[in-house]
Structures are given as structure tokens and as C-alpha cells.
Amino acid sequence: MRQQEADCTERQTWQWMFLDCKSEVTMVGGRNINVLVGVFTMTATWVGGGYIMGTAEAVYSPTQGLIWAMGPPAYLINFILGGLFFAKPMRSKRYVTMLDPFQHRYGNIFTATLLLPALVSDILWVACILAALGGTMNVILGLSSTLSILISAAVSIIYTFLGGLYSVAYTDIIQLSFIFFSLWLCVPFLLLSPAVTDVSQSQAHFNQSSGISWLGELELADAGKWADEMLLLALGGLAYQALYQRILSASSSAQAQVTCYAAAGTVFVMGIPSVVIGAVASSADWNQTAYGLPPPFERGEAGKILPLALQNLTPTWLSVLGIGAVAAAVMSSMDSVLLSSASMFTQNIYKTTLRKQASERELQWVIRASVLLVGLAGTGLAFSDDSVFALWMLSGDLLYCVILPQLVGVLHFSCTNSYGAIIGYLVGLLLRGLSGEPVLGIPPILLYPGWREQDGVITQYFPYRTLAMLLSVICIVSVSWLVGLAFCHQLIPLSWDVLGVFEEKKEAEGDEVPVSLGEKNNILNTRL
Structure with a gap:
């Protein structure tokens, strides 16, 4: 206990560099999150509603296909690069947020300008994952999308509001376990469905002349767009505060790197069920289901293909489990995004610029107020009619073009x-x-x-x-x-x-x- 008090006193001597101990516990878990918990919470953050539903949507869509389902390979690359080039320089200097190195080298004003694109990206990410849940609930349970979004948002905001990184990390373990079990349990039922005769053929958009199936194809004219979107997901993720919140919560630089490498494998595995669901939906004869014809793509419902496949190609009890998986994915990502935005604002704007003498109690309430505001902003955008896949891509856009170059410059x-x-x-x-x-x-x-x-x-x-x-x-x-x-x-x-x-x-x-x-x-x- 005395040693902890001494450590706190030492950090308080350098108030311009570190938040006081209690705030640091809220933001980075006291820097004692072990590897197993770190892998679970890092994977759960990336395996959100956008990842699950966006991957299935891309595989199913006749204009895209498997080759355009970039999430699993891109996130694999993202975590490997994070472990190789970003985890050590960030963790070794005991930063609290992603914006700390900018504040130390460039000062407060420029750091405030970097917070704006980061906040916009986080709000879009919240909108993406909540929209995924709203569509799922609406299809399977017949609940209003508005009600589903509001309930999920309220739950995520409340436990993030109360618990900080500890509540986020340990609920992520439960949520990720449920996602893994539910989605992988759906796979054999989907493949054995009477409406799915041959996954190698695409009933919804199979072109006899070209032989295009759910695998998709990449024409030379589309190569630039494909490379751009792949690099956006693979490298843009390196500019998310949610990534560094987990890196900085590790007890050492080596542990932070191991966490990144392990998460690279788990996040890839978690994307496989979504690929199977998209492929099965593309190969299904929808006329043999209660959904009927025309198929979902022709009705403009490709963005809801995951819940539609679960509803029509699996038993009812299993489709309900699928809802639970999407809901768990939504909350496991949303709580992380809310806390990351709140941490950046509190540490890099409020504490260092607006209220340098703020008390510890005041900082705790600033974190909670920030969680609430970002959650409400993302919830409002979730009611739009945009594709989940489109919102998913857009959420990393500004980070890739604006924040990532700055991180590369300041760290390397x-x-x-x-x-x-x-x-x-x-x-x-x-x-x-x-x-x-x-x-x-x-x-x-x-x-x-x-x-x-x-x-x-x-x-x-x-x-x-x-x-x-x-x-x-x-x-x-x-x-x-x-x-x-x-x-x-x-x-x-x-x-x-x-x-x-x-x-x-x-x-x-x-x-x-x-x-x-x-x-x-x-x-x-x-x-x-």
C-alpha cells in the first residue's frame, strides 16, 4: 500500500504528463491487465456489429463477394503491425492516451485539433455497431429498430459510465465467449439447411456466362479501390485510441506486443462464421424459405443478410442466439469506443488545457459526461439508413488520412x-x-x-x-x-x-x- 502511495506521489509530481492514479485506473486499468484479459478485450473491441454484419454483407453482395470481405485479413495485419511498430514506443513511455505523444512534442492547441477527427470516427463507429443491432432485432424479433438501438446504447453507456476500463475488459470476456459460441454453433445448421443445396453455386446472383459466385472477382479497373479499402482497414486501425487503451493497460511493453500478436489470430477466427453466413445466403434458394422471392439483395436488404439468414435458414432458438451474438458484439465494441473518446478528452483537453487544477472527483465526472455525450451522438446517427458496411469503412476514414500520418511522424x-x-x-x-x-x-x-x-x-x-x-x-x-x-x-x-x-x-x-x-x-x- 505504501509503495502504491509512493508511486502515486511520484506521478503527481509530473502532472502535465500523467493523470492521477484514480483516473489512470479508469482509463488504463492501473496498467495491470494480464495477457489473457487483454487478448479478450482487444478482440472483442474489433469484433463488433460492423465487423460481423459488414463481413457477411460483403460476401453476400453480388457486386463484391469474398474477395471484398476485407475485415478478417485486414485486422490480422493491423494487430501484427501494431505489435511490431507501435506497442513498444507507446507503452515504454507510459502514455495514458494516443494523443499524449503529440501533447508532449507539439503542445495543447495542435493536440486539440487532432481530437476532432478522432471523435468523429468514434461517433461513426458507435453509429455503425448500433445500426447493426437495430437491423438484427428488427428482422428476427420484429422489434422496432429504434427501441433496439436505444436499449443497447443505454446498457453500454451505463456500465461504461460506472466502471471504466475494468468493467469494459471483464464484460468483454463474457461477451466474446458468447459471440464465439453462438456464431460457430450456427455454421453447421446453415450448411445443412434444406434451402442450401450447394454452397459452391450462388442462387441469388450466379452468372452462368462468367461463373461468378460468392467468391467474387477483382477486375483490374477495381484494383485501386480494393487496395485503398484494404489499407484503410489494415492501417487505419492503428490510429484508434481503443487499440492504445489496451496496449497501455498492459504491465509491460513485451506483454503489450504479445497481446497484439495473439489478438491478430483470434480476430481472424472470429470473422470466419460471418464469411460462411454470407456464402450460404448467396447460395440459398430463398424461394424455399418463408422469405420468398425476390432475394434480399433485390429488395435492398443486403445489409441485413446476417439476421435474415439466421431467421430463415436456422431453427428459431438458434436465430435468437444469433441476436444475442450481435448484441454482445455491439456492446463489447461500443463500451470501448465510449471510454476511448472520454479518455482523450479528459486527459488531453480538460486536464491539461481547460482545468489544470481539476480535482480527481471532477475528472471522474468529466469522463462520465464524455461517455454520455459520445454515446448520444453515435446513437443519433445510428437511425440513418446507410449500409452497415459503409458506416464501418467511413469510421476509419479520417483516422487513416489524418491521424495515422501524425502517429508515424511523432513515434518514428x-x-x-x-x-x-x-x-x-x-x-x-x-x-x-x-x-x-x-x-x-x-x-x-x-x-x-x-x-x-x-x-x-x-x-x-x-x-x-x-x-x-x-x-x-x-x-x-x-x-x-x-x-x-x-x-x-x-x-x-x-x-x-x-x-x-x-x-x-x-x-x-x-x-x-x-x-x-x-x-x-x-x-x-x-x-x-
């Missing part, structure tokens, strides 16, 4: 400074915004090679998101290096340093050498 390039970060931020945001977004009804201003127009909607088939991300990284590193070089060689007077990135430091010889804020923080971190 010591030369980066505020000037390069600001230019990279603007380049990534501007290029992404000018490329348009059909889901939000934003028309593109920049038209890249290979774009197509259908029913008045323009779709980009060039990897425009990846281009924005790469150019942002290049701008961050190159501008930072050039500005640092100019100041160090006095090609630019230090009086022009309007952001206060550099300051004069007199060496023993009396020379004046500019030292960046990042270098000062690195020295302080080493001493700590």
Missing part, C-alpha cells in the same frame, strides 16, 4: 515539429475532403483517374485515401526537417519562430543553439 521520426505536423494535417484533411464522400452526400471536387458515375453518384476507384495518407506523412517529415535545418543554420531568424518550437540554449562555449520542444521532452522523459 525524431525530427518532426509543429510546423511539419500542421502542414501534414492540412494536406491530409484537404485531400480527403476534396475527394468527396458518397455516404455523406459530399460530391468530389478532385476527380482521380478511373472515377465512375452511376445514378448521379460519383465513385472514386483510385486509392485516394492512401494518396492523402502518404502525402501527409511526406509533408510532416520533409517540412519538419527543412524548418529545423533552416533554424539550426540560422537561415531563418529565431524571431520568426511564431509557434515557439525552438528556443535558444547557450552551450558552455557561449554559442546559441536552437533546441526543439520535442528534444526537451525527450530529456525529461529520460530523467523520469
Whole structure:
């Protein structure tokens, strides 16, 4: 007990770097989450309603197929890269949130601008997983989607509101176990359904001339779009606070890396039942079911294919279990997203900028209020009619184009400074915004090679998101290096340093050498 009190006192000495102990327990579980619990909660966070229903929707859709079901392989890559390149530098410096390294190197104002795209992505993620649950309840139980969404949102908000990361992590164990059992139990019943004669053939959209089935095909003209979406899921996930919340809750850097590697395998396995459900639905003769013809895709219900398959191709009791699996997936992801947004706002905005002398009790209530507001915002968007798959992709869009380049720069390039970060931020945001977004009804201003127009909607088939991300990284590193070089060689007077990135430091010889804020923080971190 005395040792814990001493540790708390030491951390309070550096209030600008760490939250007090109680807040840290709420956000990162006191940094003592073991590997097994860490793997469960990390997997459960990614295996949400969007992952389960979006994967089934992609496999079933005649315009996509298995090759476009990118979730399982993309998340596998995401966790492996996270363990290799991001877990150690984040955990070894005892950060509390993903935004801490930015705050230490660039200051509070720029960090606040990074919070905005992160919050937007989290709200869209909440909307995606709640929409998945609403569609499932509506199909199988006949309940109103509105009522289903409200009930699930209320449950997730309440236990996240009360318990912090501990409640999130340990409920994730129960939820993930239930998801695994329920979905895998459905697989043999689906394959043995009388309406499914041959999974190798697609009754709903089988084309005798081309031989296209639920496996799908990738034409050369679509390769850019496919690569862009694959990289969005595989790399965009590296910019989620929910990922780092679990990395930072590990007791050591090595344990954080092991957690990432183990989660890579489990999240891939959890995607297999959704692939089977999409393939079976594509191969089923819907005329032999109570659903009848036309099939779901022709009725515009491809986004609800998972609950429709469970309702019509499995026994009633099993379809109810399927509802439970989707509900568990929704809550296991939603609670993580709510806590991650609340942690970033409390640690990086409220504590360090708005109320530096806030009491521990006050911080706890700020976390709870943030959980409530983000939950309500995501719940409101869940009532839209957009595809679950589309919302799932959109939720990682800004993180991939704007936040990921910043993370790469601040963690792996010591030369980066505020000037390069600001230019990279603007380049990534501007290029992404000018490329348009059909889901939000934003028309593109920049038209890249290979774009197509259908029913008045323009779709980009060039990897425009990846281009924005790469150019942002290049701008961050190159501008930072050039500005640092100019100041160090006095090609630019230090009086022009309007952001206060550099300051004069007199060496023993009396020379004046500019030292960046990042270098000062690195020295302080080493001493700590």
C-alpha cells in the first residue's frame, strides 16, 4: 500500500504528463491487465456489429463477394503491425492516451485539433455497431429498430459510465465467449439447411456466362479501390485510441506486443462464421424459405443478410442466439469506443488545457459526461439508413488520412515539429475532403483517374485515401526537417519562430543553439 502511495506521489509530481492514479485506473486499468484479459478485450473491441454484419454483407453482395470481405485479413495485419511498430514506443513511455505523444512534442492547441477527427470516427463507429443491432432485432424479433438501438446504447453507456476500463475488459470476456459460441454453433445448421443445396453455386446472383459466385472477382479497373479499402482497414486501425487503451493497460511493453500478436489470430477466427453466413445466403434458394422471392439483395436488404439468414435458414432458438451474438458484439465494441473518446478528452483537453487544477472527483465526472455525450451522438446517427458496411469503412476514414500520418511522424521520426505536423494535417484533411464522400452526400471536387458515375453518384476507384495518407506523412517529415535545418543554420531568424518550437540554449562555449520542444521532452522523459 505504501509503495502504491509512493508511486502515486511520484506521478503527481509530473502532472502535465500523467493523470492521477484514480483516473489512470479508469482509463488504463492501473496498467495491470494480464495477457489473457487483454487478448479478450482487444478482440472483442474489433469484433463488433460492423465487423460481423459488414463481413457477411460483403460476401453476400453480388457486386463484391469474398474477395471484398476485407475485415478478417485486414485486422490480422493491423494487430501484427501494431505489435511490431507501435506497442513498444507507446507503452515504454507510459502514455495514458494516443494523443499524449503529440501533447508532449507539439503542445495543447495542435493536440486539440487532432481530437476532432478522432471523435468523429468514434461517433461513426458507435453509429455503425448500433445500426447493426437495430437491423438484427428488427428482422428476427420484429422489434422496432429504434427501441433496439436505444436499449443497447443505454446498457453500454451505463456500465461504461460506472466502471471504466475494468468493467469494459471483464464484460468483454463474457461477451466474446458468447459471440464465439453462438456464431460457430450456427455454421453447421446453415450448411445443412434444406434451402442450401450447394454452397459452391450462388442462387441469388450466379452468372452462368462468367461463373461468378460468392467468391467474387477483382477486375483490374477495381484494383485501386480494393487496395485503398484494404489499407484503410489494415492501417487505419492503428490510429484508434481503443487499440492504445489496451496496449497501455498492459504491465509491460513485451506483454503489450504479445497481446497484439495473439489478438491478430483470434480476430481472424472470429470473422470466419460471418464469411460462411454470407456464402450460404448467396447460395440459398430463398424461394424455399418463408422469405420468398425476390432475394434480399433485390429488395435492398443486403445489409441485413446476417439476421435474415439466421431467421430463415436456422431453427428459431438458434436465430435468437444469433441476436444475442450481435448484441454482445455491439456492446463489447461500443463500451470501448465510449471510454476511448472520454479518455482523450479528459486527459488531453480538460486536464491539461481547460482545468489544470481539476480535482480527481471532477475528472471522474468529466469522463462520465464524455461517455454520455459520445454515446448520444453515435446513437443519433445510428437511425440513418446507410449500409452497415459503409458506416464501418467511413469510421476509419479520417483516422487513416489524418491521424495515422501524425502517429508515424511523432513515434518514428525524431525530427518532426509543429510546423511539419500542421502542414501534414492540412494536406491530409484537404485531400480527403476534396475527394468527396458518397455516404455523406459530399460530391468530389478532385476527380482521380478511373472515377465512375452511376445514378448521379460519383465513385472514386483510385486509392485516394492512401494518396492523402502518404502525402501527409511526406509533408510532416520533409517540412519538419527543412524548418529545423533552416533554424539550426540560422537561415531563418529565431524571431520568426511564431509557434515557439525552438528556443535558444547557450552551450558552455557561449554559442546559441536552437533546441526543439520535442528534444526537451525527450530529456525529461529520460530523467523520469
